[in-house]
Amino acid sequence: MQARMAHPLYAKIVGKRYGASIYKAVLEEIRYRAETGKYIIRGFGYSGKLPDFDDLQLVPVHGLGTPPPVDQYRESVDTTxxxxxxxxxxxxxxxxxxxxxxxxxxxxxxxxxxxxxxxxxxxxxxxxxxxxxxxxxxxxxxxxxxxxxxxxxxxxxxxxxxxxxxxxxxxxxxxxxxxxxxxxxxxx
Structure with a gap:
């Protein structure tokens, strides 16, 4: 990933926002593919960091008649x-x-x-x-x-x-x- 980030075209394509025309971005990505033989992995044209499970934090709901947990983020859950x-x-x-x-x-x-x-x-x-x-x-x-x-x-x-x-x-x-x-x- 770091090697790709070092390539100037990759940084330009991924880091830059293009206005109404995506034509310049397409040309620059074609140029990047031609020079490196690699393609850019991204979700539906989005160039930012894609979310993953590390971005989620599940916090239990309190105040519904149950006592608060011993630890703020650990609570026994009954799935029965x-x-x-x-x-x-x-x-x-x-x-x-x-x-x-x-x-x-x-x-x-x-x-x-x-x-x-x-x-x-x-x-x-x-x-x-x-x-x-x-x-x-x-x-x-x-x-x-x-x-x-x-x-x-x-x-x-x-x-x-x-x-x-x-x-x-x-x-x-x-x-x-x-x-x-x-x-x-x-x-x-």
Missing amino acids: VTIGNGRVKRPIKLKTPIMIGAMSYGATSREFKLACAKAANLVGTASNTGEGGMVAERAEDGRIKWLEYEYVKPNGYLLVQFASGRWGVSVEYLINSDGIEIKYGQGA
Whole structure:
């Protein structure tokens, strides 16, 4: 960056404002590219410093009935979200308000689906089976063992998708879930 700043044309293009006509700026940038073989990175013609995450400072809101934090910029934040509270017997209580979206077992691998379920368990959120059903194996007693459901517990939740094709959907599949997503359209 310092080497580019040392080039007189670069400093002129980036540091100077052009009035109503941008023609001079375009010619000078073409000249700079021809001499150096490099182009100038900038956002939509803006030549100043572009903002980044270091420019943000999040300060919590006080005075809403909560005691002030111990430290001015550090405060515990509860991100828990409850879905179905007061409406169902077992509401879904997400520790992290981000859910893993519905991706079909047929379109993804067994390892990927189990990794999503494990991740949901680790962060306390929900994983969605998608329209392809759950990852299943036959247990020693011949019963179906839902691996995704086992991996997502005890901290996460498993949502199942009920789509028009009903691939992999059975009564047992629906009963073993924590929630049912009804798919009635697709944007892909």
